[in-house]
Amino acid sequence: MAEKKLPFTKDEIMRVIEEYKTPFHIYDEQAIRNNVRSLLEAFSWAPSFKEYFAVKATPNPSILEILREEGLGADCSSLPELMLAERAGMVGEEVILTSNDTPAIEFKKAREMGAIINLDDISHIDYLERHAGIPEVICFRYNPGPLREGGNSIIGNPEESKYGLTRKQLLSAFAIMREKGVKRFGLHTMVISNELDFNYFIETANMMFDLVLEIYRTLNIRIEFVNFGGGIGIPYRPEQEAVDLKSVGQGIKKAYEEKIVANDLHPLKLAMECGRMITGPYGYLVSTVLHKKEIYKNYVGLDACMANLMRPALYGAYHHITVVGKEDWPQDYIYDVTGSLCENNDKFAINRKLPLIDIGDVMVIHDAGAHGHAMGFNYNGKLRSAELLLRPDRSVKLIRRAETVEDYFATLNF
Template sequence: MSQLPFPEQAAADAAEQFPTPFYLYDEAAIRANARRLHEAFAWCDFKEFFAVKATPNPHLLRILQQEGCGADCSSLAELVLCERLGITGEEIIFTSNDTPAEDYRKAMELGAIINLDDISHIDYLDRLTGLPELICFRYNPGESLGSDTAFIIGQPQEAKYGFTREQLFEGYKQARQRGVKRFGLHTMVLSNELNSQFFVETARMVFEVAAELKRELDIQLEFVNLGGGLGVPYKPDQEPVDLEHISSGIRELYQQMIVPAGLDPLRICMENGRYMTGPYGCLVTRVLHQKHTYKHYVGVDACMANLMRPGMYGAYHDITVVGKPASDSDGVCDVVGSLCENNDKFAIDRPLPEVERGDLLVIHDAGAHGHSMGFQYNGKLRSAEVLRRSDGSFKQIRRGETLDDYFATLDFSEFPAQPEVAQASSQ
């Protein structure tokens, strides 16, 4: 079983202060992990732009900002969230697709690095706001590196993202003709990848394009963004990604390809989300019921609306029953929620210790693409988020939604008050 980022008792202590279900993040672990990433790439001019979509909470963004991270945004809301924290300018890279005009306007207003997803957006942005001095293009190589994570982001040929190689070179020509002075190059071909060599091969691919741009168009890139995708070992038999292997491999390629091409110094960027917070947040939930029919079901007060990855992707998350050793297995069960969907399951045929009504379950590695992917089907309400500070104390960093929140956007003005409805139904 994967390790919790905090002592098991911390989940129980937090559950005495906050009603379940809730997310619990560990500040010290998030900070330590961010420092590991930066230390691994200390040999170069390195920048991590945290993928805000993974865990869009200002308290977590502030922690990562303090650890030297910028922000990778893909929507208006994410841009405004960064603005309210004072994260502006080239501390933001705006990587979006099928982008509304208001999103581009906000990104330009904040001085963010604009990373265009399509060649037609050069003219679109130019007509809308004028082109910025610095621009970046997202490259889709059209072929896979051999990653087994295509089920998340799709094979490059099937993915909706990015420029083709031909469009990429034409795009740089057009941008320079329209007055752009500074350039970057971006790609994103991996997601939740644990094979460290694939990241080295991504760098090789990008470095080749960078050298060719210099040779053919005399484009001097300021940075390359290798995307994110550093994976999390969700399953017990998986090994963590080897940062040192990735760093040393990229460093060797840098010396072999970038320096001779006259591109040194070249900033190397990444935009990880899952890797930065995923293992350091958990969903804490309580057992409500057990059911014995054709299978043994353990029903909890969380559901797929709180964490949709298992139901959406069939993703695996370890589960701890607080206070009961994992070795004390009492057979297998499905851990389920109350949503009216049969895929509302956190685990299928999972060995667990004997559970009782009221037991706390902690679902591991839920600190990214967890709360942020929540929804409100069946009128389910999004849960609270809690931060375990470095001193061990707890702070609620997002309150749970209420029924008033759920109904706030509905107009009941044309309907009779509840007492009248009750009276009419009784006649």
């Protein structure tokens, strides 16, 4: 089971609150570093392995710098994300652009940086050539459609997904790019999101290795690298287990030896683009109880709202909640934990068993280190909160200040 503990004591977090008013997100640097090292260790057998962190998960340059120091690259899906990676010191083929419905300016920036471009559609070949030119290395995103069963509310079923090329299109695209002078080729897919069964990732690897072999036999094109995408989930619920990274690594190693080594296609570079599992479990949304309301149900109102963490409202996602100082109290009360947005789905928890809540209590919402602050918005005039970094020496660093009313009005021509 995933034990939901806080990386700070009550005294420590209360001192932080004295300096930085709630709500805020705080990230545990040492835990993030340790987690990255575990992932890299699981693939230490591979001839070359690269984790391209999905910048969209936690787009903060201070976090990206930490990940760069640990050897990670960046998976970007927009111009600002490319620029964030660049400012964090990630350049060249440490960066991959995996966007869709892509504007020309993003292709141009990726070419300027020397980043790998991962095309999402066969029609993008002409668009890329016209606006940014054809690079030496190119990658295509594969959508297996009905060949790959599964999907969930986050990513959907592959055949209903807007992403990627069909198998037939993929073979045509590689042939076209070879004619246009491309020398180096990569293959990418992303068919899973927030998955806890490690067998899914081994299944994906087998599918991609089969495709590598088919491309070689059909087109005589040797794929240089395969990117399995991300999708490794995290145990949001206490009763869930984290993905066994060692089992993922060993399972993919077995498939590699049986399909790549056995067919003389070794060495093949391997890559992933995890975001959620890198930072998700090590970020926390800290908020203060402002109000209690007792009508047909019992409500606890926080100074945070879905502008600070959208996942529960958007997906009905579960996020564990700890009431600071009441960790050992009996959970004898049932509450809906809400924010102040003028939307009834602005709830962090529904019918959640918690200890008796008092106004002024500090609540910590777990697993908010990815797709938390990043998904913030300004609807209802809500202002995005600060981001803090808990350093290994227990000091706390402000890595993004909270928005102000002046920020909210800054873009208005009024």
